[in-house]
Amino acid sequence: MMKKLRSWISFIIIFLGFFYFYTSQNPHNQTGAAGHMAHGYVEIPKGNKIPAVNLSVSPDGPDTWLLKLNLFHFAFAPEKVGEKKPSYNEGHAHLYINGKKISRLYGEYYHLGNLEEGRNEVTITLNSNNHGALMADGKPVQATRVIEVNKQEKSGDHDLE
Structure with missing residues (x-):
């Protein structure tokens, strides 16, 4: 009986060790700034056009929101996601809400759905096909908007910063 209990405890400890290692090392499970660091950064070399992104968020129904991106010197290339070679003017974007x-x-376009009441920070980063966050002159290529949601308002009026 005691031997079975020790075997079971050993199995659980080993299982938890592998589980922790996998979840802490898998870059796709990481969020916020840590997620960028997991994939790294891609500095755009001098002489290349610097991409940019602007975003707008507007009400899309009584309590939902619609995100619209305006891209400059950047094209979406979903068929190339995962390539090892960095790209500077094509790739994909990452959407962050409150980090x-x-x-x-x-x-x-992206339907944000409901946002939490209060201050919501919506950030878009442009990313290389190799998933690295694009950087120009040491600064991330990104845009942020703050949306103040007041669920008590009935008219659909919302403050956008």
């Missing part, structure tokens, strides 16, 4: 990675984006 948490929500999704990859491969197009200019």
Whole structure:
């Protein structure tokens, strides 16, 4: 009986060790700034056109929101995602809300759905096909908007910064 109990405890400890290692090392499970560091950064070399992104967020129904991206010197290339060679003017975007990675984006529109009441920070980063966050002159190629959501309002008026 005692031998079976020790075997079972050993199995659980080993299982938990592998589980912890996998979840802490898998870059796709990481969010926020740590997620960028997991994939690294791609500095755009001098002489290349510097991409840029602007974003707008507008009400899309009574309590939902629509994100629209305007891209400059950048094209979505979902068929090339995962290539090892960095790209500077094509790739995909990452969507973060309040510092948490929500999704990859491969197009200019995204339905955000409901946002939490209060201050919501929506950030878009442009990423190389190799998943690295694009950087120009040491700064991330990204855009951020703050949306203040007041669920008490009935008219659909919301403050966008």
